[in-house]
Amino acid sequence: xxxxxxxxxxxxxxxxxxxxxxxxxxxxxxxxxxxxxxxxxxxxxxxxxxxxxxxxxxxxxxxxxxxxxxxxxxxxxxxxxxxxxxxxxxxxxxxxxxxxxxxxxxxxxxxxxxxxxxxxxxxxxxxxxxxxxxxxxxxxxxxxxxxxxxxxxxxxxxxxxxxxxxxxxxxxxxxxxxxxxxxxxxxxxxxxxxxxxxxxxxxxxxxxxxxxxxxxx
Numbered sequence: 001x002x003x004x005x006x007x008x009x010x011x012x013x014x015x016x017x018x019x020x021x022x023x024x025x026x027x028x029x030x031x032x033x034x035x036x037x038x039x040x041x042x043x044x045x046x047x048x049x050x051x052x053x054x055x056x057x058x059x060x061x062x063x064x065x066x067x068x069x070x071x072x073x074x075x076x077x078x079x080x081x082x083x084x085x086x087x088x089x090x091x092x093x094x095x096x097x098x099x100x101x102x103x104x105x106x107x108x109x110x111x112x113x114x115x116x117x118x119x120x121x122x123x124x125x126x127x128x129x130x131x132x133x134x135x136x137x138x139x140x141x142x143x144x145x146x147x148x149x150x151x152x153x154x155x156x157x158x159x160x161x162x163x164x165x166x167x168x169x170x171x172x173x174x175x176x177x178x179x180x181x182x183x184x185x186x187x188x189x190x191x192x193x194x195x196x197x198x199x200x201x202x203x204x205x206x207x208x209x210x211x212x213x214x215x216x217x
Contacts, residue, residue: 088215089207089208089211089212089215090208091162091164091208092202092204092205092207092208093204094199094200094202094204094205095161095162095164095199095200095204095205095208096162097196097199098161098169098195098196098197098199098200098205099158099159099161099162099200101192101193101195101196101199102154102155102157102158102161102172102176102196103155103158103159104192105154105158105176105189105192105193105196106151106152106154106155106158107151107155108189109147109148109150109151109154109179109189110147110148110151110152110155112147112151113143113144113145113146113147113148113149113150113151114144114148115144116140116141116143116144116147117141117144117145117148118144119137119140119141119144120137120140120141150175150179153175154172154175154176157171157172157175158172160172161200163212164205164208164209164211164212165209165212166209166213169200169201169205169209172196172200173197173200173201176193176196176197177193177197179193180193180194
């Protein structure tokens with residue numbers, strides 16, 4: 001005769017029945033292992049870096065760094081908006097030509113000045129004094145000093161003209177214009193001086209000088 005199955009009496013090893021081992025709340029129950037963090041964080045003991053590098057402390061979960069901040073250094077900013085330093089302006093050829101002309105004129109004046117300073121030591125200078133009584137050794141020496149000083153000034157200003165400095169271009173134009181009007185040197189001097197003055201005030205020269213001023217401001 002078959003005995004009806006007792007629904008309350010389960011088979012050994014089936015879950016959900018009293019008296020079976022491994023069920024919560026029952027005698028002999030084993031504790032559950034630690035559950036992993038739902039966000040994937042695992043705590044590991046800090047390992048010393050073999051090279052002495054100290055890791056950057058990690059912020060708590062959910063923390064967001066401010067825009068542009070890097071945990072590996074100071075405020076970094078936005079590199080895509082960083083502007084590269086502007087290249088230095090290129091010196092125009094007309095300005096170079098003007099500076100070269102002024103250097104040539106200054107060199108010619110310097111040679112004439114030195115020649116006048118030592119004119120009294122030249123052979124036949126006494127005949128010159130005899131033919132031109134208004135010319136004296138003192139006059140030649142004085143002209144030599146003036147010419148030498150003006151030559152040094154012109155050469156110095158000519159070097160400054162290469163930088164495009166407005167003050168240098170104005171100053172050398174005034175000095176060259178006065179020398180050309182006085183006719184203190186040969187006729188070629190006024191022509192060369194006029195050419196240099198025109199070249200150094202062309203639009204390309206003015207733009208170069210302005211760019212240099214803005215860059216050094």
